[in-house]
Amino acid sequence: MARKRHTAEEIVAKLRQVDVLMAQGRQVADAVRAIGVTEVTYYRWRNEYGGLKGDQVKRLKELETENNRLRRAVSDLTLDKLILAEAAKGN
Numbered sequence: 001m002a003r004k005r006h007t008a009e010e011i012v013a014k015l016r017q018v019d020v021l022m023a024q025g026r027q028v029a030d031a032v033r034a035i036g037v038t039e040v041t042y043y044r045w046r047n048e049y050g051g052l053k054g055d056q057v058k059r060l061k062e063l064e065t066e067n068n069r070l071r072r073a074v075s076d077l078t079l080d081k082l083i084l085a086e087a088a089k090g091n
Contacts, residue, residue: 008057011045018042 006014014035021031032042049057 008049008061009054011049012052012054012057015042015045015049 014037017035018028018031021034022028026034029039032039052060
């Protein structure tokens with residue numbers, strides 16, 4: 001069985017769908033089965049995306065991307081600084 005990667009927007013929609021099903025009186029296991037994922041996946045998604053709206057998820061992903069880009073820039077600059085410090089010792 002092939003794994004499916006869900007987008008963040010799909011995950012938020014599925015979490016809301018489970019909330020609606022549970023409000024209608026269905027058990028968690030039945031509601032999770034109705035959206036087509038396992039309970040483990042549901043709880044993992046709820047930990048990461050619980051309480052977020054669609055636009056907030058987009059912003060979160062943008063911030064994560066920006067954070068990764070800045071981390072790479074800082075590590076590159078730190079490496080350059082160490083190389084220059086090593087070269088300066090020789091003079």
